[in-house]
Amino acid sequence: xxxxxxxxxxxxxxxxxxxxxxxVSGKSVSLADFAGxxxxxxxxxxxxxxxxxxxxEGLSKLGKDYLDKEAAIVAISxxxxxxxxxxxxxxxxxxxxxxxxxxxxxxxxxxxxxxxxSAACTPDFFLFDADRKLVYRGQMDDSRPGNGKPxxxxxxxxxxxxxxxxxxxxxxxxxxxxxxxxxxxxNEPL
Numbered sequence: 001x002x003x004x005x006x007x008x009x010x011x012x013x014x015x016x017x018x019x020x021x022x023x024v025s026g027k028s029v030s031l032a033d034f035a036g037x038x039x040x041x042x043x044x045x046x047x048x049x050x051x052x053x054x055x056x057e058g059l060s061k062l063g064k065d066y067l068d069k070e071a072a073i074v075a076i077s078x079x080x081x082x083x084x085x086x087x088x089x090x091x092x093x094x095x096x097x098x099x100x101x102x103x104x105x106x107x108x109x110x111x112x113x114x115x116x117x118s119a120a121c122t123p124d125f126f127l128f129d130a131d132r133k134l135v136y137r138g139q140m141d142d143s144r145p146g147n148g149k150p151x152x153x154x155x156x157x158x159x160x161x162x163x164x165x166x167x168x169x170x171x172x173x174x175x176x177x178x179x180x181x182x183x184x185x186x187n188e189p190l
Contacts, residue, residue: 004121004180008137011171015040015132016116020076020106023092029074029104031132038070039163040132041156044114044124044181046077047095048086050145051178052122056099058140058151059123063102071160073103078114079122079182081107087182111187118189121178127159127169135163138173 019030034040045052045059052059063073075096081088089107096105108114117126127136136159143149159169183189 003177005175005177006124006137006139007118007120008173008175009118009126009134011134011137013134015042015126015128015134016113018076018106018108018113018116020108020113021089022104023077023089023107024096024101024105029106034072034074037072038130039072039160040128041066041071041073041160042117042126042128043073043075044078044117044119044122044126045075046079046084046087046122046179046182047091048079048084049122049179054143054145055123055140055151056095058143058153060099060101062153062156064100065157066160067102070164075101075103075105076108076113076119077105077122078108078111078119080111080184081109082184084182111181111184114181115187115189119181120189121176121180123178124176124181125156127156127163129163135159135169136173137176139176142174144177 079087141154
């Protein structure tokens with residue numbers, strides 16, 4: 001596994017549009033589907049990554065805790081499914097069901113959405129406000145596989161709570177760290 005930090009896309013960046021299939025429902029999901037929510041969390045995750053495996057229960061809890069709030073959450077897997085079959089749509093669907101994810105889990109077959117968001121690793125988190133401007137990009141918390149720290153979601157939850165309360169999110173943010181996105185040959189970022 002290649003230890004890769006998030007690219008820390010510039011705060012204030014507008015959320016890039018997307019329209020991708022949900023691996024669970026089979027329906028297309030787009031940015032417009034989340035209109036009217038005060039916050040939108042876009043997460044790039046996958047199934048096979050040990051960093052995602054480490055926080056999967058925390059992701060499930062996050063989805064459940066914010067389900068009845070003015071926040072929307074969407075997960076996207078952009079990994080090359082041909083070379084990483086655990087990240088193919090049927091496997092992602094099974095993962096979402098096993099973990100009880102309450103948010104859509106989309107598959108980015110072309111990897112265009114991952115490129116548009118400058119996603120670099122799994123997990124990679126992007127939190128947007130009601131105007132769909134980026135207010136947080138960084139880690140879920142300080143927990144990593146093997147470091148003994150509990151998965152709390154502290155950093156991400158604090159940012160989401162600030163957005164929901166109409167408060168500013170601190171601009172000093174720690175990069176997320178995980179496995180690099182598994183790009184298709186010739187599709188790697190420049």
